[in-house]
Amino acid sequence: MVQGVERLPLEEAPISAVSQGPGPYAMSFGFNLDPLRESIRTIGMVNPPLVRECEPGQLIVVAGFRRFLALKALGRREMACRVLPGRTFTNLECLLLSFYDNLGTRVLNDVEKGMCLTRLLRWVPEDEVLREYMPLLGLPSHRPTLHLFCTLDQGLEPEIKEAVAWGRLSLKGLKQILPLTRTDRMTVFSLISELKLNINQTNQLIDYLNDLSQKHGESFEQLLGSDSIQGLFSDPASNRPQKARALLRELRSRRLPTLVAAEKAFGKKVARLPLPQGVSIKAPPYFEGPDYRLEILFRQGRDLREKVERLARMSELGTLAEPGQQGRS
Amino acid sequence: MKKPSVRQVIIEEKALPFPFTQRTLNRLSSVPVKKVQGPLSPEGEPSDAPGKETLCLQSYKGEFLKPCPGTKAYICCGYQILNVGTGCPLDCTYCILQSYFASSSMRVFANLEEGVESVSRRIDRSPEKVFRVGTGEFTDSLALEPLTGWSDLLLPLFSEKRNAVLELKTKTDHIERLLSCSYRDRIIVSWSLNSPWISAREEKGAPGLRKRLEAARRCQSEGFVLGFHFDPLIPHPGWRDDYLRTLDMMNRYIEPRGVIWVSLGSFRFMPELKPLIRRRHPKTCILDGEFVPGLDGKMRYFKPIRIELYAFMREHLEQWNRDLGLYLCMESDEVWEKGLGWSPSHSTGLASYLDGRVKHIFG
Numbered sequence: 140m141v142q143g144v145e146r147l148p149l150e151e152a153p154i155s156a157v158s159q160g161p162g163p164y165a166m167s168f169g170f171n172l173d174p175l176r177e178s179i180r181t182i183g184m185v186n187p188p189l190v191r192e193c194e195p196g197q198l199i200v201v202a203g204f205r206r207f208l209a210l211k212a213l214g215r216r217e218m219a220c221r222v223l224p225g226r227t228f229t230n231l232e233c234l235l236l237s238f239y240d241n242l243g244t245r246v247l248n249d250v251e252k253g254m255c256l257t258r259l260l261r262w263v264p265e266d267e268v269l270r271e272y273m274p275l276l277g278l279p280s281h282r283p284t285l286h287l288f289c290t291l292d293q294g295l296e297p298e299i300k301e302a303v304a305w306g307r308l309s310l311k312g313l314k315q316i317l318p319l320t321r322t323d324r325m326t327v328f329s330l331i332s333e334l335k336l337n338i339n340q341t342n343q344l345i346d347y348l349n350d351l352s353q354k355h356g357e358s359f360e361q362l363l364g365s366d367s368i369q370g371l372f373s374d375p376a377s378n379r380p381q382k383a384r385a386l387l388r389e390l391r392s393r394r395l396p397t398l399v400a401a402e403k404a405f406g407k408k409v410a411r412l413p414l415p416q417g418v419s420i421k422a423p424p425y426f427e428g429p430d431y432r433l434e435i436l437f438r439q440g441r442d443l444r445e446k447v448e449r450l451a452r453m454s455e456l457g458t459l460a461e462p463g464q465q466g467r468s
Numbered sequence: 469m470k471k472p473s474v475r476q477v478i479i480e481e482k483a484l485p486f487p488f489t490q491r492t493l494n495r496l497s498s499v500p501v502k503k504v505q506g507p508l509s510p511e512g513e514p515s516d517a518p519g520k521e522t523l524c525l526q527s528y529k530g531e532f533l534k535p536c537p538g539t540k541a542y543i544c545c546g547y548q549i550l551n552v553g554t555g556c557p558l559d560c561t562y563c564i565l566q567s568y569f570a571s572s573s574m575r576v577f578a579n580l581e582e583g584v585e586s587v588s589r590r591i592d593r594s595p596e597k598v599f600r601v602g603t604g605e606f607t608d609s610l611a612l613e614p615l616t617g618w619s620d621l622l623l624p625l626f627s628e629k630r631n632a633v634l635e636l637k638t639k640t641d642h643i644e645r646l647l648s649c650s651y652r653d654r655i656i657v658s659w660s661l662n663s664p665w666i667s668a669r670e671e672k673g674a675p676g677l678r679k680r681l682e683a684a685r686r687c688q689s690e691g692f693v694l695g696f697h698f699d700p701l702i703p704h705p706g707w708r709d710d711y712l713r714t715l716d717m718m719n720r721y722i723e724p725r726g727v728i729w730v731s732l733g734s735f736r737f738m739p740e741l742k743p744l745i746r747r748r749h750p751k752t753c754i755l756d757g758e759f760v761p762g763l764d765g766k767m768r769y770f771k772p773i774r775i776e777l778y779a780f781m782r783e784h785l786e787q788w789n790r791d792l793g794l795y796l797c798m799e800s801d802e803v804w805e806k807g808l809g810w811s812p813s814h815s816t817g818l819a820s821y822l823d824g825r826v827k828h829i830f831g
Contacts, residue, residue, distance in 0.1 A: 153575070350756070395770070397772065397773060424772070427771060429802055
């Protein structure tokens with residue numbers, strides 16, 4: 140392992156000589172530069188970046204990419220840094236310098252963890268990454284998890300990456316939308332972001348859209364572009380959570396039309412019954428089990444007796460029935 | 469139907485001494501064989517179709533005879549599963565085996581001879597009980613027959629039992645070996661049937677319905693008792709007419725008096741199976757229906773849809789013959805009543821009904 144980097148002399152390097160991209164070692168994504176810029180403006184650079192000469196006169200940041208960006212944002216022309224001598228360090232050693240430097244100083248977001256892992260995989264066998272490095276990142280040594288985090292760094296739309304980095308999209312949500320086509324993924328992602336759907340709502344949304352899309356041969360965009368759904372989005376009387384619930388209700392009624400019709404019919408029947416106050420009747424979930432539930436709220440035994448007697452006299456109760464067999468095409 | 473295609477045989481070291489292993493290898497003389505020490509592990513094996521071309525011979529450590537894993541929430545037939553192997557060379561989109569086993573390779577148990585001896589003793593210890601035994605739960609009973617010759621071993625054993633029957637449940641037409649055996653008593657050969665549309669689209673690698681029914685007719689004419697299973701029933705566009713086509717074919721090929729039972733079941737699946745089906749069979753229609761969570765945690769069609777399917781099938785099957793031993797697989801008392809017009813009320817009732825069919829047909 141690399142030792143003695145802290146003993147390297149401090150040098151002044153021109154900012155213009157430093158490569159502008161994050162390069163193969165840096166692992167920073169989705170950060171707010173403002174606090175760091177203010178810190179440097181106020182107290183200066185306490186911990187100078189570490190750079191390496193990749194070509195004569197050309198430097199690349201090994202550790203401290205955000206500090207470099209902050210200096211640049213402040214309009215500085217020079218940067219105090221430590222320069223790793225020529226070919227003394229291998230690529231892997233440089234990467235590990237960056238890795239451990241980050242590990243010791245901050246909490247990495249999920250995209251940054253993905254960046255660490257993809258960079259490590261360039262020079263470290265997968266089994267070793269799983270065994271040695273994933274626990275250091277607070278991740279389980281689990282191959283599918285490794286692959287998921289690598290996907291975060293590679294081949295994912297920048298908007299989605301940013302949402303994951305900022306915690307606006309959970310990893311569970313990401314897993315759900317990853318298998319979709321790019322267009323469908325972006326359609327769903329926009330909805331999740333706009334309606335601030337929670338993970339259960341996200342799962343439900345994707346499940347309904349997948350099923351409907353498969354069954355009717357329509358894209359997500361086409362399904363969501365229908366008048367009835369667009370009407371929900373543009374309803375000025377609904378707030379965001381109401382719109383989210385209305386959307387899921389609408390998709391459910393398209394996905395499970397017979398069930399939803401039966402639920403509505405049952406709800407109407409119950410609503411028409413002159414039930415005493417505090418009495419409710421519920422159907423078994425999905426009408427699958429045989430038992431319906433009658434709930435009576437009461438304060439005293441006398442109150443209970445009166446309600447039970449009223450119920451016993453209600454001939455309409457005999458009309459409550461299972462959802463009938465409906466015609467199928 | 470061609471012999472199942474096997475590109476590789478993997479033999480667990482412990483499976484080597486069994487004569488079954490040698491007999492199977494003799495039938496696969498041109499296929500590369502890999503021997504492995506220790507128990508076969510599913511890890512690292514692909515779960516997609518290529519795994520189906522790998523045949524693993526292993527020594528099975530578990531119980532060979534197990535009751536069908538029914539649930540209390542629905543009425544179960546009380547079937548006993550004879551575990552001869554797992555996996556299937558066919559690739560039906562709805563197959564539950566896709567999520568049951570980590571490996572998609574076909575595994576056969578080389579110590580079956582030892583296993584069936586203990587099964588035989590167990591059957592003999594309970595002479596008052598009827599054992600309805602089948603091998604078609606974790607594999608197709610006849611799909612691997614040309615390679616394994618299971619019937620050579622099983623038919624003589626069950627034919628001599630007075631309190632057991634063996635049901636060989638299949639979608640294939642691999643009946644030559646069966647027909648060449650002289651045993652008929654206590655053996656039921658059953659075919660899984662569906663509508664022609666479902667059969668053509670969703671039962672990849674399986675012979676068409678006509679071939680299945682031709683095989684059934686041959687078996688019947690050679691003295692075998694037949695069973696039929698419409699499971700899973702799947703509503704699809706034009707499903708009524710399409711299922712009627714199958715019933716019409718049955719009418720043309722099969723003599724109903726030789727049928728011990730016909731079961732009906734609608735498509736159901738553990739929720740974990742859904743993403744697997746979507747990934748492995750992106751064009752399938754089997755997930756299009758209205759599924760709701762059942763009392764056993766499996767997704768199943770909304771109850772009125774199931775009742776309609778069963779009532780339709782019952783009506784038309786009974787037009788063919790009223791004594792078919794019609795029963796439902798894993799359904800509630802209420803669905804029985806509404807779909808078939810009667811109910812055995814509970815699992816014990818259904819088991820008695822089917823035991824009665826066994827006595828009625830085999831005596």
